[in-house]
Amino acid sequence: MTLLDVAGLSVRRADGRDLVRDLSFTLGPGERLGLIGESGSGKSLTALAVMGLLPAGMTAHGSVRLAGTQVVGARDKELDRVRGRTVGVVFQEPLTALDPLMRVGRQIAGPLGRRRGLRGAPLRAAVAAALDEVRLPESLARAYPHEISGGQRQRVAIAMALACEPEVLIADEPTTALDVTVQAEVLSLLDRLVAERDMALLFISHDLAVVADVADRVIVLKDGSGVESGRTRDIVREPRHPYTRALVDSARALEGALDRLAP
Numbered sequence: 001m002t003l004l005d006v007a008g009l010s011v012r013r014a015d016g017r018d019l020v021r022d023l024s025f026t027l028g029p030g031e032r033l034g035l036i037g038e039s040g041s042g043k044s045l046t047a048l049a050v051m052g053l054l055p056a057g058m059t060a061h062g063s064v065r066l067a068g069t070q071v072v073g074a075r076d077k078e079l080d081r082v083r084g085r086t087v088g089v090v091f092q093e094p095l096t097a098l099d100p101l102m103r104v105g106r107q108i109a110g111p112l113g114r115r116r117g118l119r120g121a122p123l124r125a126a127v128a129a130a131l132d133e134v135r136l137p138e139s140l141a142r143a144y145p146h147e148i149s150g151g152q153r154q155r156v157a158i159a160m161a162l163a164c165e166p167e168v169l170i171a172d173e174p175t176t177a178l179d180v181t182v183q184a185e186v187l188s189l190l191d192r193l194v195a196e197r198d199m200a201l202l203f204i205s206h207d208l209a210v211v212a213d214v215a216d217r218v219i220v221l222k223d224g225s226g227v228e229s230g231r232t233r234d235i236v237r238e239p240r241h242p243y244t245r246a247l248v249d250s251a252r253a254l255e256g257a258l259d260r261l262a263p
């Protein structure tokens with residue numbers, strides 16, 4: 001079963017320039033695809049195009065089918081059904097997903113209540129369960145976003161994205177803004193949740209080591225085009241495109257620096 005089917009996707013600016021060019025991939029339940037590339041290569045625009053959320057002045061061309069619904073050219077009203085329910089998203093900066101003036105519990109309750117039709121005690125229980133799933137204590141429900149750490153905020157954002165039980169999760173640099181130790185915790189949390197729910201994962205990062213840890217397949221983006229794609233293991237072992245080779249070499253150089261300092 002294909003949950004996300006992207007075929008010949010381009011993202012075009014008003015002046016006719018393509019910022020993403022002719023990208024194709026598919027994702028089924030339990031599959032994990034990494035999109036890797038340097039800053040400005042078109043990763044985030046690809047994610048936004050998949051959800052039909054491109055900035056004003058940009059248009060998508062080609063086809064993006066989310067659980068059968070064509071996203072390209074669809075009206076917002078048609079996409080309301082798929083956003084949240086079919087596809088959930090976690091962004092780099094959790095504060096973009098959180099309302100600074102609302103307690104964490106109420107923010108998680110919002111999508112839970114709307115999508116599952118819960119109120120009162122069952123809704124409170126569902127919020128507690130959602131917090132528990134991302135390994136946060138129930139007491140955190142009463143906190144405001146500024147009162148908790150960056151890692152805790154990202155866990156809350158993940159809980160919100162998962163509240164509607166999406167079949168596809170898009171994670172756009174979900175750990176880039178976090179300290180390295182917290183990054184590893186959040187990655188392993190995502191890993192567990194995606195496995196438990198058999199979700200399809202589109203994982204976006206500029207960091208090859210992180211992508212290699214999470215994704216089974218990878219597409220390497222450069223200047224808006226996919227220059228190489230395949231199984232992560234094959235691409236790391238035998239990169240073909242010079243840009244991919246440079247990515248692998250720099251990741252290995254960092255690893256080598258650690259190895260040289262090992263006792």
Ligand SMILES: Nc1ncnc2c1ncn2[C@@H]1O[C@H](COP(=O)(O)OP(=O)(O)OP(=O)(O)O)[C@@H](O)[C@H]1O
Nearest residue numbers: 019037038039040041042043044045046055056206
């Ligand atoms: N709202 C916008 N208006 C105009 N140009 C934009 C807009 N958003 C992105 N771009 C341009 O589109 C190109 C691709 O941007 P995109 O954000 O997809 O890159 P990215 O690979 O996600 O980079 P990063 O890792 O820095 O987030 C870049 O040249 C960027 O300047």
